[in-house]
Amino acid sequence: MCSSPSAFAGPPDEPPAIEAEELVRQLASEGHLPPGDVEQRIREIRGALAATGTYRQSAAELLLGARIAWRNNPQCVGKFYWKALETRDCREVGLRGGDEAELFEALVEHLRLAWNGGRVRLLLSVFAPAGPERSGLRVWNGQLIRYAGYRQHDGTVVGDPETCELTDAVQQLGWRGEGTEFDVLPLVVQRPGRDPRWFDLPADAVPEVRITHPDYPWFEQLGLRWHAFPTISNQVLELGGLRYTLAPFSAWYTCTEIGARNLSDTNRYDKLPLVARGMGLDTGRDRTLWRDRALLELTAAVLHSYDQAGVSIIDHHFATKQFVRHEEREHRSGRTCPADWSAIVPATSGSTTAVWQRRYEPTRLRPNFTPQPAPWPEGGTGR
Ligand code: ARG
Numbered sequence: 560m561c562s563s564p565s566a567f568a569g570p571p572d573e574p575p576a577i578e579a580e581e582l583v584r585q586l587a588s589e590g591h592l593p594p595g596d597v598e599q600r601i602r603e604i605r606g607a608l609a610a611t612g613t614y615r616q617s618a619a620e621l622l623l624g625a626r627i628a629w630r631n632n633p634q635c636v637g638k639f640y641w642k643a644l645e646t647r648d649c650r651e652v653g654l655r656g657g658d659e660a661e662l663f664e665a666l667v668e669h670l671r672l673a674w675n676g677g678r679v680r681l682l683l684s685v686f687a688p689a690g691p692e693r694s695g696l697r698v699w700n701g702q703l704i705r706y707a708g709y710r711q712h713d714g715t716v717v718g719d720p721e722t723c724e725l726t727d728a729v730q731q732l733g734w735r736g737e738g739t740e741f742d743v744l745p746l747v748v749q750r751p752g753r754d755p756r757w758f759d760l761p762a763d764a765v766p767e768v769r770i771t772h773p774d775y776p777w778f779e780q781l782g783l784r785w786h787a788f789p790t791i792s793n794q795v796l797e798l799g800g801l802r803y804t805l806a807p808f809s810a811w812y813t814c815t816e817i818g819a820r821n822l823s824d825t826n827r828y829d830k831l832p833l834v835a836r837g838m839g840l841d842t843g844r845d846r847t848l849w850r851d852r853a854l855l856e857l858t859a860a861v862l863h864s865y866d867q868a869g870v871s872i873i874d875h876h877f878a879t880k881q882f883v884r885h886e887e888r889e890h891r892s893g894r895t896c897p898a899d900w901s902a903i904v905p906a907t908s909g910s911t912t913a914v915w916q917r918r919y920e921p922t923r924l925r926p927n928f929t930p931q932p933a934p935w936p937e938g939g940t941g942r
Pocket of ligand 1: 637702789791809810811812813816817821
């Protein structure tokens with residue numbers, strides 16, 4: 560389990576030292592480190608790498624580096640706010656006699672802090688990085704809050720089809736859900752070389768929003784809901800030669816992520832037929848554009864419901880306008896703006912937004928947030 564090869568093999572002139580040096584120079588070039596301190600800091604890091612195979616980043620390196628990692632990420636339309644990212648230093652959590660329960664508590668605290676009573680914060684909690692001889696800390700969940708997906712005998716899924724594999728895996732660990740469409744999965748926490756442990760999240764750490772529609776009273780009866788904000792927990796923060804394998808990142812939602820993807824994709828909750836029937840649309844023929852009309856009303860319902868509940872959310876027009884402003888600001892600063900067009904253009908009304916006509920290069924810069932493989936043992940989850 561968790562036997563990904565270490566990024567630290569080899570002498571200190573190997574990638575960690577080179578990447579660390581790059582980071583220090585970048586922070587200096589952006590005005591975060593006096594030029595006179597650069598060589599000294601690089602010597603320090605080289606020394607630590609030679610002696611121990613790893614080094615400890617300063618609080619400033621961690622915070623400013625994480626912000627740049629976000630800025631470099633090509634998948635995110637919300638990067639306009641990169642300078643507002645807050646980091647929480649959890650590097651000591653779960654070490655020195657600490658265990659999975661301590662890690663779990665810190666993750667719950669992350670959710671409470673990010674929630675912030677509905678004014679969702681841009682928050683990254685950074686736990687201890689992988690070491691020279693060991694793979695890193697992991698949670699098995701792709702997001703800290705996600706709904707279970709129960710595969711039925713006839714091949715259909717109750718809940719979120721996205722999490723079927725994880726749901727199988729946690730059931731093999733002994734977890735039992737209630738079997739509803741919106742069962743919150745437990746967190747599965749794993750330390751290197753240890754067995755994973757799962758923990759149910761306390762209700763107050765899982766704020767959710769019930770979806771209602773501003774004009775259709777029947778909408779509420781569909782029983783749709785979603786968690787208040789996303790917290791990506793399966794990406795590794797690659798920073799200055801270190802790999803932070805547990806670094807959950809919370810932000811607010813754009814309404815299309817929920818309305819035009821999570822609740823509507825045919826391989827997710829697939830609710831458009833239900834919405835269209837409520838609207839009295841003819842779903843027998845594509846040409847009635849029932850999908851398009853239902854998609855729009857579902858997205859409008861999401862925006863309305865989050866607003867009513869006092870939970871931060873943005874619409875895709877605002878999000879893409881901010882993205883263009885970000886892009887322009889980056890160019891003025893002499894930087895490129897790496898972006899993946901298909902991730903930046905919203906899932907509905909793409910052509911009505913400012914990013915549609917633009918072209919982007921998904922250049923891979925360091926530091927960055929990158930996906931990591933699912934940590935559960937392969938083949939151990941088939942049922
Ligand atoms: N699309 C993912 C979801 O629906 C979340 C990705 C990150 N989104 C964000 N607004 N930070 O849960």
